[in-house]
Amino acid sequence: MGIEPGRIQFSWVSSAESTKFVQVVKEVTETVKALGPNTHFVKHEAKVA
Amino acid sequence: MLEYTDKIREIAARLLKEGTVEMVIGFRKGTVPMMNEPCFVTDAGDVDRLIWDGNCGVNLANYLMDRKEKIGIVAKGCDARNIVTHIVENKIDRDQLFIIGVPCTGMIDRRKVAAAVDGEILEVSEDGHNVSVRGQGFEKVLNRQEVLQQNCSLCIHRNPVISDELVAEEVPEQQGVDRYADVRRIEAMDPEEKWNFFDDLLSECIRCYACRNACPLCYCPTCFVDESRPQWVGKSQDPIDVRTFHFLRAYHCAGRCTDCGACERACPVGINMRVFTKKLEKDCLEKFGWEAGLTTDARPPLDTFRPDDPDDFIK
Amino acid sequence: MKVILIEKAQWEAGVEKARDSYRLFGPVSQGPFHQFRPLAAGQLPDLDYSNTRMSAKELVYPQSEKMFDYTLDKSQPDHHLLKEPQKDYSPRAVLGIRPCDADAFGLVQRNFDTPDYKDPYWIRAREAITLVGYACSAPCSTCFCTSAGSGPFSESGLDVLLVADGDNFLARVITERGEKFMAAAGWDAAAGDDADARIEALRAEAESRIASHIETDNLRSQDTLSLHGAAFWEEVSFACINCGTCTYLCPTCWCFDIQDENRGKQGMRIRNWDSCMFPLFTLHGSGHNPRGKKVQRVRQRFMHKLKYYVDKYEDGIQCVGCGRCVQHCPVNIDIRRVCELMNSYGPSQDACAVAS
Incomplete structure (x- = not known):
């Protein structure tokens, strides 16, 4: 769709896997921070005449 | 094509006379070249209205929605696959239909024909191999195969997968077709290139929704773009909203699209939105071994779970 | 009405000159069809077309148009006020619009400019626009303008009507706005006395090429x-x-x-x-x-x-x-x-x- 691969991630975390959950959140935020703010599919104000 | 027309009329007249069906849905000759109009016939005396040629690209499965009558429907390969999809999705009962199957040799792309000549086209005729075009001060004969709709030139299901009577012998299916070359080309782009490619692709879109409405799959009572409580998508010409419409529409067709080409054919500004649905078609084939509308005996991949469904995207 | 003769060789220079006073729009090839687009410096309207895919109405009445802005933020002095958006209503000219499209503005005006209600957006945009029409000499088989109250040489709504005649355009100046445009483009060579007759002959020829007609005479009396x-x-x-x-x-x-x-x-x-x-x-x-x-x-x-x-x-x-x-x-x-x-x-x- 024109979205960088790192911006979307699917994980399976059971409610018993708190350590994994923390790790996943950490990884995702780090990856997204490295990519910088998303510029695609962002609409601040409609572009109209 | 003349034989097809004669046979369609003969079957339609018989069905109506015998009361097998209350109406027959087919095509009548259009008022402009390379356009025919979907129509219905309820009286055996009116079957001469029905015709068949390479300009019957509108998907007639679209006209079955919510009808209560017993219907005879003229169906080429892709129409028949969409009828199967309707049956699988419980939109229509098989017993309500008499399917007049048309082995198809592909539909003519009027844009390709228009691009091949210089000037307005006034008359187009065809035989099995050629399309003859006549306009103000010119006449040209084109190779029929070269002016087919792209989806037709890539089609490997030309014969109806389901029918009660065929209008002719089955046609040979095309062999060795590379169906996804254009999808692979887009897959190979990096995100920025893809973004720009889709920007260009959709720049002329006027949100008339002809693509959505020409599609037999789009039968939601209220489409997500028309919802107002809550409203999901902006309704202006803002490019993000336009793109959201196209992407979400395509996703709704995943595992259901038969690549009949009705969407692209309907578009008044010539957008090839089939690149979206073809990507999903390719994914369904590669990941689930699934092609839509080939059988009423299996559930589509998106409404079943199998332990061996691919899940390598889950980290 | 006076008729000005524009040699086709002078066309480009005049268009460029008019650009000093007008923002220019015209038919531009978009691959398989034409659309009205702003004409960039040095770009001429592509007059080799039958009609644009989208009509010219969007030039005055865009498909999506902002009406006003507002803020509900009480820390802002202008909160809860309707703020008029900044829009460019400077003079613009459309070169090469077909007479049917120009005619349509008159019909649409009935909705946006009435004694009871005046739509500020449409009216201001319409007033800012000069329509330089291009007469149809080769109508399509689906054109039925002559029986729909218009025609290939219809002047209604137009400020200037250009008629192609060999190496020249005959430009009939219809309104004051049209005169201003012609002056801005520097086209001022009066066509010969026979120009009106020549345009009439070309009009008759074009109208005779309209092959499609509708009958509308009973519509009014139908119940x-x-x-x-x-x-x-x-x-x-x-x-x-x-x-x-x-x-x-x-x-x-x-x-x-x-x-x-x-x-x-x-x-x-x-x-x-x-x-x-x-x-x-x-x-x-x-x-x-x-x-x-x-x-x-x-x-x-x-x-x-x-x-x-x-x-x-x-x-x-x-x-x-x-x-x-x-x-x-x-x-x-x-x-x-x-x-x-x-x-x-x-x-x-x-x-x-x-x-x-």
Whole structure:
């Protein structure tokens, strides 16, 4: 769709896997921070005449 | 094509006379070249209205929605696959239909024909191999195969997968077709290139929704773009909203699209939105071994779970 | 009216000169079809075209147009006020618009510029625009302008009419606005005395090439309710997929929808073209839809153009015969055919149909 691969991630975390959950959140935020703010599919104000 | 027309009329007249069906849905000759109009016939005396040629690209499965009558429907390969999809999705009962199957040799792309000549086209005729075009001060004969709709030139299901009577012998299916070359080309782009490619692709879109409405799959009572409580998508010409419409529409067709080409054919500004649905078609084939509308005996991949469904995207 | 002679060799220089006083728009090739676009410096309108895919109405009435901005943020001095958006209403000129499209502005004006209500956006944009028309010498087979109250050389709505004549354009200056434009372009060579006769001859020739005609003489006298209840609507509407192609491509369709778009406490009101083909068009807040069925929506489109408008304004039909809907309807619903059904309708036909 024109979205960088790192911006979307699917994980399976059971409610018993708190350590994994923390790790996943950490990884995702780090990856997204490295990519910088998303510029695609962002609409601040409609572009109209 | 003349034989097809004669046979369609003969079957339609018989069905109506015998009361097998209350109406027959087919095509009548259009008022402009390379356009025919979907129509219905309820009286055996009116079957001469029905015709068949390479300009019957509108998907007639679209006209079955919510009808209560017993219907005879003229169906080429892709129409028949969409009828199967309707049956699988419980939109229509098989017993309500008499399917007049048309082995198809592909539909003519009027844009390709228009691009091949210089000037307005006034008359187009065809035989099995050629399309003859006549306009103000010119006449040209084109190779029929070269002016087919792209989806037709890539089609490997030309014969109806389901029918009660065929209008002719089955046609040979095309062999060795590379169906996804254009999808692979887009897959190979990096995100920025893809973004720009889709920007260009959709720049002329006027949100008339002809693509959505020409599609037999789009039968939601209220489409997500028309919802107002809550409203999901902006309704202006803002490019993000336009793109959201196209992407979400395509996703709704995943595992259901038969690549009949009705969407692209309907578009008044010539957008090839089939690149979206073809990507999903390719994914369904590669990941689930699934092609839509080939059988009423299996559930589509998106409404079943199998332990061996691919899940390598889950980290 | 005076006629100016423009040698085609002087065309480019004049267009460039006019650019000092006007923002220029014109037909531009977009691959398989033409669209009206702003003309960049050095870019000429491509006059080798029959008609643009989208009509010229969007030049005055954009598909999506901001009406005003607002903020609900009380820390802002102008909170809860409707702020007029900045728009460029400086003079602009459209070069090469077809007479049918120009004619359509007059029809649309009936909606936006009435004694009771004056739409500021449409009126200001219309006043800012000079229309330099280009007469049709080779109409399409789907053009029926001459029987829809327009014509290939129609001057209604135009400020200047350009007529191609060999190596020259004969430019008939129709309005004061047109004179200003011609002066800005530096075209001032008076055409010879025979220019009017020459234009008339070319007009007659072009009109004789219009092969498609509609009959509209009975529409006015038809009984509205019987026409509304005619049996043919079921058959006419069968193929319709209720897309907006006909209404959006039409130069005379004027309906719009109003939307507010908010982000935080900031927002704007936008109006977007709407289409009577869409179920949402008439959906009430209660959930009831008075035009919930396809047949009702299709009937509305044709009744509006060919009956309600005719009765209300007593000045012909709401159609200029450009043929866009005929050419581009994805399922080939043809207004010429529907007009014939409406014009020749007699309630007795339905009675006969039922009896047989």
